[in-house]
Amino acid sequence: MAGLGADLEGATEAASxxxxxxxxxxxxxxxxxxxxxxxxxxxxAVKEGWQTVTLSVDIRLLLASRTDSDARARLLRSWGAKFAACLRSTDREP
Known part of the structure; x- marks a missing residue:
C-alpha cells in the first residue's frame, strides 16, 4: 500500500x-x-461556465513525464487537445 501512496503523490505532482x-x-x-x-x-473553466473531463491515464507515462521530455510532450499534446475548450491564461481580455 505504501507504493500506491507514493505513486499517487507522484502522479498528482506530475499532473499538476x-x-x-x-x-x-x-x-x-x-x-x-x-x-x-x-x-x-x-x-x-469554459466560456459558458465549467466543464468536466474524465480521461484514462497511463500511470507509467504520467510518472515518467516528471523526468522524460518525450513522455511530457506526448501527454501535453494529448491533454491539450482534450482540454481545448478550457480557458487559458492567455484568453484573458486586457
Whole structure:
C-alpha cells in the first residue's frame, strides 16, 4: 500500500505540473487509481461556465513525464487537445 501512496503523490505532482504548463485559467483535478490505467478528472473553466473531463491515464507515462521530455510532450499534446475548450491564461481580455 505504501507504493500506491507514493505513486499517487507522484502522479498528482506530475499532473499538476502538466496542467500548469498547459496554462489553464481555472481548474480542479484529481487523479484516481484504477486497475490498469488510472483516471484523471478535471473540471475547468469554459466560456459558458465549467466543464468536466474524465480521461484514462497511463500511470507509467504520467510518472515518467516528471523526468522524460518525450513522455511530457506526448501527454501535453494529448491533454491539450482534450482540454481545448478550457480557458487559458492567455484568453484573458486586457
Amino acid at each position: 505540473a502538466l496542467l500548469k504548463e498547459l496554462g489553464l485559467e481555472a481548474y480542479l483535478f484529481a487523479i484516481e487509481p484504477r486497475e490498469g490505467d488510472w483516471e484523471l478528472k478535471l473540471e475547468c
